[in-house]
Amino acid sequence: MSGVYYGAGDVSDRRDAIDTPDIRPLAAGCRAERSLRMAKRARPKAAQANRKPRRPERPVPKPPRPPAPPVVASPKAPPPPQAPDPEALALFQQGIEAVQRHAYQPATERFRVILERFPAERALMDRARVYLEICRRELDRRPSNPRSLEERLTAATAALNNGDDARAEQLVRAVLDADARQDLALYLMAAIEARRGGTAAALAYLGQAIAVSPEVRAQARHDADFESLRNSDAFHALVDPPSSLFGGRRPRRR
Secondary structure (H helix, E strand, C coil), rough: CCCCCCCHHHHHHHHHHHHHCHHHHHHHHHHHHHHHHHHHHHHHHHHHHHHHCCCCCHHHHHHHCCCCCCCCCCCCCCCCEEEEEEHHHHHHHHHHHHHHCCCCHHHHHHHHHHHHHHHCCCCHHHHHHHHHHHHHHHHCCCCCCCCCHHHHHHHHHHHCCCCHHHHHHHHHHHHHCCCCCCCHHHHHHHHHHHHHCHHHHHHHHHHHHHHHHHHHHHHHHCHHHHHCCCHHHHHHHHHHCCCCCCCCCCCCCC
16 A cells, blocks of 8 residues: 555545546537537528518419309290170170161160170270270261251161161151152151061051162162061062063062
């Protein structure tokens, strides 16, 4: 043993020095390694910091979809036209027939009934208004107090067509008082008598009218006012034309 003396404290310190290794170089190495790793991590960040931020790509807008065509409901078929009221239609036909006969007063009454009682019949009402206006114009145009023979005969014809037999007879007799051989007045009196059933008087007046104007024979043959005389042989003897080739009268249809 050497001559160096170690005290108690010295021996303890020496033991510690021997037993405990020096870790300073190791710690320094760890710090260096940690610094290196940190430098490696920081390097891309620095590069990324110097790089300009990349703008996000804008999405390409999709073309808008064309709007869907509107759904159009198919139109409903119109209801079939309703047939006019039979009574209204009959009145209208009677009015038209009266206008064709120049019987404007009865026609006026028929058209007025249509306007008053059948407001739902629009088509007939429109036409009835038109004919009603025609009838009013014709009635207003006629003189209210006829004085001449022509005016009296015109008024008598209108009254007969309108169904006013009494007024027609009054005017016709006034004409015959002035001229007993007036052919139209005699013809009108024959029609008045035939309408009220006076067969003998009707044939007498008709015979006088034909004697003055034979051409009225053809008119009387088709005149509805002489319907009551159709079965009379005397009537056919007046109105049927005589046969010029074979003689005698043509046979009458029954």
